[in-house]
Amino acid sequence: MKRMLPEAGRLALIVIGIFSAGLGLKGFLLSSHFIDGGVTGVSMLLANVMGGPLSILILVINLPFILLAYKQIGLTFAIKSTIAIGGLSACLAFVHYPDVTPDKLLTAVFGGFFIGAGIGLAIRGGAVLDGTEIAALLISKSSQLLKVGDVILLLNIIIFSAAAFFLGIESALYSMLTYFA
Numbered sequence: 001m002k003r004m005l006p007e008a009g010r011l012a013l014i015v016i017g018i019f020s021a022g023l024g025l026k027g028f029l030l031s032s033h034f035i036d037g038g039v040t041g042v043s044m045l046l047a048n049v050m051g052g053p054l055s056i057l058i059l060v061i062n063l064p065f066i067l068l069a070y071k072q073i074g075l076t077f078a079i080k081s082t083i084a085i086g087g088l089s090a091c092l093a094f095v096h097y098p099d100v101t102p103d104k105l106l107t108a109v110f111g112g113f114f115i116g117a118g119i120g121l122a123i124r125g126g127a128v129l130d131g132t133e134i135a136a137l138l139i140s141k142s143s144q145l146l147k148v149g150d151v152i153l154l155l156n157i158i159i160f161s162a163a164a165f166f167l168g169i170e171s172a173l174y175s176m177l178t179y180f181a
Helices: 005-032 036-051 054-072 075-096 104-124 131-140 147-167 169-180
Strands: none
Touching: 005 036, 005 075, 005 104, 005 169, 036 054, 036 131, 036 147, 054 075, 054 131, 104 169, 131 147, 147 169
């Protein structure tokens, strides 16, 4: 019974994290054409440029990272992360969030806040919502120079540079503000 309660608490953190990230994405960023960093940002950029469904892109692009997590970190982490990423994908596909504000600054800051809170809660629950965190963790383990935050920052520089090219400088700058928030 003791073990079940902490595991239920971890699951609750993951679920709350999913809904928080969903609010950040659908309630703030998507309507303003801002993107997040990581795999989610790549998925958002592709959805903007190619018009594909974001929920499907998030699942497909995260699959290699989940397989990597299974091989390098373990089955439990991979299962929890699969559930979390699948839950975020389902949340984006089926949960309606109101468009909270048209103000670009508030959108960037609070979109980033709710996504960041969601990511943090999911991590506290033992999962990730974005495969980039898996890659960064593994790269930082094998490198004495790079920490997790360094790897994520470098990957996001590439993503936001692509956003500047495809979405325009203003959207890219607001997207960077989202990341910083």
